[in-house]
Amino acid sequence: MITKFDVVVIGAGAAGLFCAIEAGRRGRKVLVVERNSQVGRKIIISGGGRCNFTNVFTSPENFVSNNPHFCKSALARYTPDDFIRLVKKHKIDFYEKKLGQLFCRESSRQIVDLLLAECERSRVEIRTGQSVLKIDKQKYFLVETASGSVECESVVIATGGLSFPKVGATDFGYGVAREFGLKIEPTRPALVPLVFETNGETGKLAGLSIDAAVSTSDLEFRENILFTHRGLSGPAILQISNYWKKGSDVSIDLLPGTNAHELFNTNARSRKSLTNFLSQFMPEKAARLFSPLQIADKPVVQIGKTDLEQVAESLNNWKVRFRDTEGYDKAEVTIGGVSTNELSSQTMEATNVSGLFFIGEVVDVTGWLGGYNFQWAWASGYAAGQAV
Ligand SMILES: Cc1cc2nc3c(=O)[nH]c(=O)nc-3n(C[C@H](O)[C@H](O)[C@H](O)COP(=O)(O)OP(=O)(O)OC[C@H]3O[C@@H](n4cnc5c(N)ncnc54)[C@H](O)[C@@H]3O)c2cc1C
Incomplete structure (x- = not known):
């Protein structure tokens, strides 16, 4: 049976959930599909269990990319202050550990709960334990999972990089990019011993x-x-x-x-x-x-x-x-990924494939250690969320 949504987001990590929240807030009917049985597993293990959710000093210089200018627009439109406001709204206690790095005082689980609560407010449907197997495009996109297919106008690839495969990292996003003719910048483990x-x-x-x-x-x-x-x-x-x-x-x-x-x-x-x-x-x-x-x-x-x-x-x-x-098993992030030359820096949409978006770590934008990678996930998710 084929079900219909406006937007399907693939991957319920930081970027995918945030994009879904923003799209849902605009009244779009959004489905998030996640292969793990649990959403946000990387958020849960991040920052030693306390999630370094942003860095107050975030600026484009804190990111590595073949195009250092690409991240500027998204980072300017969704800033650390915006996310801090959201954290405060959810009454999550946090502190600055050092160098502008903000951590939850209690547990990174609180950030996942925040995202889930906002998803609920935005009427986002989340299906866990389902890998997306294939994406086809004719007039609309057809997203195939083991339990059926979904038709939609926009697909957002938020499947992350290759680091920490034990919590669900796959090369799915790069595969989709290649299938649609998008260039991939060579990948390598980073933030790694x-x-x-x-x-x-x-x-x-x-x-x-x-x-x-x-x-x-x-x-x-x-x-x-x-x-x-x-x-x-x-x-x-x-x-x-x-x-x-x-x-x-x-x-x-x-x-x-x-x-x-x-x-x-x-x-x-x-x-x-x-x-x-x-x-x-x-x-x-x-x-x-x-x-x-x-x-x-x-x-x-x-x-x-x-x-x-x-x-x-x-x-x-x-x-x-x-x-x-020490390789992807010990790396916090992946450098490289979907080439920024293929994407709009305003919306994260593929320039030559209308309706196909890439956000978060799967894109060739990688932050320093210290909360920058989550800020990129929020900012790129926000940018796509306004456009899908
Ligand atoms: C140990 C560790 C600690 C970290 N600590 C911090 C920190 O404190 N601060 C910080 O800023 N950054 C930290 N990072 C980096 C940060 O976690 C990532 O940059 C961020 O999670 C990337 O978000 P994302 O949504 O792009 O991808 P991910 O969080 O990786 O989410 C991708 C999701 O897609 C799902 N998926 C993959 N393939 C499919 C498929 N075919 N079908 C359906 N679902 C699929 C995956 O299961 C996963 O849930 C840490 C990373 C690690 C490994």
């Missing part, structure tokens, strides 16, 4: 977290890094993973704000061993690892200038070569 090319002694530091400034030729992030058994993680590394390319070095300053050369110059007469001296500025385990064996226990005063300069360089400019990322 990185794996050392050679592991050496650093595995001994697994679990250690230190303040650092991490940079590539493009950008620098100052936050913590976390040593893992195979490489590095922590916020500064997740941020730089959005910009890291295979074969390129990452530079890590382990004493950010301190010039290690000057530090040695002003303490040239110190009688402390090199390791003990460095332990004043960094955890002892790290101080030991960055003190070359032959001079680690020597008093600083007895160490030659060249050796100290080399240590200083390795502290302020530790050049790290990574072999790979």
Whole structure:
């Protein structure tokens, strides 16, 4: 049996639900189809269970895309303040953790409840536990699921990226784009831990977290890094993973704000061993690892200038070569996706396929760590919601 709706949204994540709410508010008859038995599974696990739902400092510079201008219009029309107003309306208690990142005080489940309550107000129908198998277009779209077909004027693809497949990520959205002749920008895991090319002694530091400034030729992030058994993680590394390319070095300053050369110059007469001296500025385990064996226990005063300069360089400019990322299983997002050249930045509609929209992570727009990805989901969902 074929049922009829104005709009079918595929994927009940942040972007899909938000688009459905907006379209329903305009009086459109909206169906959301979700393959999981539960909606918003990524929202529930996000932000360590507290959902970092936006960032008050969101601006286009916080996003990676082949067209950095594409996100501007949508971000300007639905801002962090707009979403904060909605959160307040639902009496959800929240706080700023750091750097403009807003988290629920209680649970990320509250954001899902907010979206479901708004869907109900907008008379949106949600069908869970149903994968969309195929989409055809003649005069209208025909959306095929295992339990029947739906005819509609507009289809919104909100099926997300490839990261965290265990909570429902599929490549369905990219497949639809290809079928309708839209270009896909190459995808790769992002906001993801990185794996050392050679592991050496650093595995001994697994679990250690230190303040650092991490940079590539493009950008620098100052936050913590976390040593893992195979490489590095922590916020500064997740941020730089959005910009890291295979074969390129990452530079890590382990004493950010301190010039290690000057530090040695002003303490040239110190009688402390090199390791003990460095332990004043960094955890002892790290101080030991960055003190070359032959001079680690020597008093600083007895160490030659060249050796100290080399240590200083390795502290302020530790050049790290990574072999790979930890992959989609550990990545918070996917870089790349449906090319923004194929979409209207005002509405998210495919330029050459009227009635077909792409929103959220499936599009080639990826945010930094810190609430930016949800803000993109709300903003792109809002933009499409006004047009479907
Ligand atoms: C562990 C983790 C923590 C994160 N924390 C944060 C955070 O705190 N703040 C932040 O801003 N971002 C965070 N992110 C990123 C953020 O979750 C995503 O960018 C955002 O959820 C993308 O929303 P979306 O609606 O585009 O896609 P998704 O949320 O991935 O939703 C897509 C939906 O489509 C469904 N689907 C897929 N294929 C089909 C099909 N064929 N038929 C029907 N349904 C289908 C999926 O099951 C899924 O429910 C986190 C990500 C992860 C993995």
